[in-house]
Amino acid sequence: MTNESNVVLFTLSAFSATANYRGILFFFSILCYGTILVVNVCLILTIVLDPNLHEPMYILVCNLCINALYGTAAFYPKFSFDLLSDTQVISYVGCFLQIYVIYTYATIDFSVLALMSYDRYVAICRPLEYHLVMSVRRTAMLVGVAWFVPLLCEIMVLGLTAQLKLCGSHIQKVYCENWSVVKLACGSTTGNSIVGLIIIAFYCGHVVFIVCSYVPVVKSALKSKESRKKFSQTCVPHLLCLLNVAAALLFDVMYSRYGSASVPQSVKNFMAVQFIMMPPVLNPIIYGLILTKIRHRMATLCVMAGKNLKLRA
Template identity: 35%
Template sequence: MENANNVTCLTLEGHVELQKYRYTYFMITFTVCVLIVCCNSVVIAVIYTNNHLHEPMYIFIAALLCNALFGATALYPKLLIDLLSERQVTYYHTCLLQAFCIYIYAAAEFTLLSAMAYDRYVSICKPLQYSTLLKIYTLKKLLFVCWFLPCSENSVGIILTSRLPLCKFTLNRIYCENYSVIKLSCGDTSVNNLYGLFVFSVAMFSAAIFIIYSYIRILAVCLRNSKDFRRKALQTCLPFHFHYFFIEFLIIPPLFNPIIYGLKMHEILKRIQMLFSWKNGTRVFFLNFSVQ
């Protein structure tokens, strides 16, 4: 570890009183991880196996849940290993890979939500053109762009970070992320900082503006139509973003997505009920979900 070229390991020091609460942390984290995998997988399987749900709205939901599984895979396995290890260390290049995957997950959330906002905008504001504007070929292109852009943006960021010389080897984090790795460098990080600001401004901020604009247009159309139209339109929109922004970034993102979409989207909920229902004589027992 005399110089940056020979450094192979970084130490993660973001854990609080790990020796005292090691197994408590592990059990909580493991439970959350299992719930994330199970809940997301159930909704994805329901959408995949029901041809009736092979529509853009539900395909975007499945894509968002797949992205959640990707993000959870990037974070939880290494975190669980660290919780049971005496030393919380990671290889430098493994750290960059984890940061790359986590940033792709975060950026793809925004691009997928933008695509979902466009889907709802066309469905509600231009219903007669919906089948034309969102053909299966267009849907595939949108999904490709939703992951291609984050991969491209973050590839440049990680390459810029990997070229920096290291002079510190301790991360005050429980996982790797690009900005924290940059702070370990003793070189000039101005290019990295400018690029990070550019990506945030252009990619994240523009996606948020597009989502807000789309829903302003949707609300304007709803206000000009009947109460029944507003109810049906908002019922399909609320699970997509309003619940998302209040819950998604404040608690546990991959865990609440399947709950929000599974319980709020009537067609998905109905098929989940069928999946977990069973017959006992002449009685049929369903999971006690409330359908609104």
């Protein structure tokens, strides 16, 4: 990336709205990040260490958790440090790195959720073909694509942004965001807007794909009690996670592109961090509580850990 402007540091000016309660925000930030680390690591270890959970659905759940750890690592440490600092700045390279990690995290989430909907479609509507269609090799290939495409798309987006000459350095957010950087450009940003809208449309297509996948799944679920049970146990958590991610990202996209100046900065900040706060906490909890195999395995591990502590005491 070539910095065509003289900007070396960006100022994250949205922190001005947190001046009176930074101590409380710091506490909740550390608490939230700690919770994210614990629940996601627990779910990852549960799936990795139990051979009975080495199935496509659980592998995809594991990828959601790994992605949550990847994305939040670019936000929480820097955000927590800035809450305690008098000046909130980030270097040009650091800003682009933060944009890259946070937004690839968001798009990878959508890709994995789309794969999960396809997995549920095959499992419920084509059960006899399931192990052939969702073989270990094919699942690994699909997971690889779900990570590779978002990483490649964001390189293209940031490559365009890096070519812009910037006439400002104040970003009206608590973290670096691509559209906020683009709005600082001195010249035309038409190319950036077009590419951005194409990528947004591409991931909106993921949502359409998920909806289309679930139409036959719902029809199949209505035919028998067994299908309804399978749907409630495996599809409901997926739909809840999709709603969680989509709503959080919608807040951020709408605020970034069409946010009103009349909205209080504190409300804007809350809207902007929704997708990096709620899904990483709620998704593993949803899957851990609803998916029977994971819930039973985690309960067993907790009982074993409790017995080991008693023996040591």
